[in-house]
Amino acid sequence: MQPLTLPPRLLMGPGPINCYPRVLQAMATQLVGQYDPAMTDYMNETMALYRRVFNTQNQQTFLIDGTSRAGIEAALVSVLEPGDKVLVPIFGRFGYLLAEIAERADADVHTIEVPWGEVFAPEQIEEAIKRIRPKVLAIVQGDTSTTMLQPLDALGAICREYDVLFYTDATASIGGNPFETDKWQVDAVTVGLQKCLGGPSGSAPISMSDRFVQAVRRRHHVEAGIRDSHHTGAKGARIRSNYFDLAMIMDYWGDERLNHHTEAATMLFGSRECAVALLSEGQDDVLARHQTAGLAMLRGIQALGLTPFGDLKHKMSNVVGVYIPDGVDGEQVRHDLLHLFNIEIGTSFGPLKGKIWRIGTMGYNARQDAVLHTLQSLETVLRRQGFSMPAGAGVDAAMAVYAGQAQG
The missing domain is CATH 3.90.1150.10 (Aspartate Aminotransferase, domain 1)
Incomplete structure (x- = not known):
């Protein structure tokens, strides 16, 4: 029954880290209703701020309520249908996580690996794409289990050449290492706040290209049974998660404001302040x-x-x-x-x-x-x-x- 007290730790591990004081202060802000114009204005502003953080023009840039893993799961379960081929290059623990989440979506998961402490050359990934012909390439940019940073700049062009969607998780690297969504032709990226962005775990910013958005939305509009070269499963298979259904979440953040969940306002305030801290410092x-x-x-x-x-x-x-x-x-x-x-x-x-x-x-x-x-x-x-x-x-x-x- 005593007030919450924690020791004054200096968190110098691989994350989480000590938050920027301004982020903690923002998270102490009183709430308003989720459809209050003040709240929806801050939602819109947060979307605009994270477009700058991700270096993108993607309209569909917003927050998934949950830890960084929630962002990963939302991206993968919303785009993958049973039988879809996925290529996951693994160079540390979190590559295995991407593979596991894709497997839980009943995707046909293919992996390639290098020893921990190394990264992939673009040619290795291109060879696997040519051989496997996946719908999605899913790769981590920075893996804290090995401390390695996978170069991504050449992968977008490779994926476009073979008509592959390019997804990456950049939770561990964003803010402390360059990330160029549009320049690198990344189709979807998800992150968390608890590393270089200087916030707490609990919100997962995401940005999606039009290509990725179309792949998600077609599941809601096309008839079952249509197939193409990437798929072995029936088209139109329903997204198995309601909470992580990106098509529904896009409608919630969009002009329609279709009710999907009650936005985690305190995390929104903290996420916004993480972006403001980054962009105001430069x-x-x-x-x-x-x-x-x-x-x-x-x-x-x-x-x-x-x-x-x-x-x-x-x-x-x-x-x-x-x-x-x-x-x-x-x-x-x-x-x-x-x-x-x-x-x-x-x-x-x-x-x-x-x-x-x-x-x-x-x-x-x-x-x-x-x-x-x-x-x-x-x-x-x-x-x-x-x-x-x-x-x-x-x-x-x-x-x-x-x-x-x-x-x-």
Whole structure:
């Protein structure tokens, strides 16, 4: 029965992260009715703001109420019919998630994989598309399980050549790494707020091209039994989810305002403020801030004698994987950072479980003091476990990165 109190954690893992204070303040705003003109005006404004965040002219750009996984599920279950072929290139844990959601939609799912710590070359994906001829290519841009960033810029043209819809989840990467919906010819993209956008989990911005919208809407208008080269299932099969039915949600956000659900107003206010924070600082400046913070953390880790994980040419700017040194208890390090210094860093999954830490520099926490405090605290905890390293080298290396930025 006591007031809610939480410890003052500095969240330097792969997400969630500490929110921008302005986002928390926006979420304390009192509610109005869902069809109040003030509310619908803010819905329209939020759509316009996220078109700028996604760098798109797509009319169908809005919010799915739910975590980032809700956005993924809405996109996939709304466009996929039983028997539709889907290609999912997997380079980490979240590729498996896309495949599982597509399988639950009874799609014919085909996967290709590279070792964790690598990404795909466009030629690998094109070869699989030519062989499989899927309706949809579904791929993650940034996978925090491996810290890798999949290049997307060549995939849109490949998908257009073979008449494939191009969907990507950019939850872990948007805001901290470039994302160009229209330039890259992305047909659908979904994200969450809890990484570089600096908000809480609970809202999933989405943007869809006209091609993707038509593929969703045709399920509501064409007769069962029509087939084409991409499909083995009957056309017009009803979308199995009511909550995630994008055709209905488009009508809710559109001029019709057809009732589908009661908009999560508090999350709308927070989502809007995440976009305002990004755009008012400036997209290029936010990207540069994440790149500098990520480089400072990387150089600091290396200066401490620690080894980063994966192909660094394709590392996300906002998270780094770090091999746990021999003789060091990785979970004890995380415990001590959390309980002695109030700093959270991440462990990992699957083949990397117990082998690496994941340290993030995202959103509000992509700043110099957070980077330096984390490196200094990590050095102290490692030293207490007997790991030998040059004193102060991590902080010095990170400060050199920031000094170089200031001089530049």
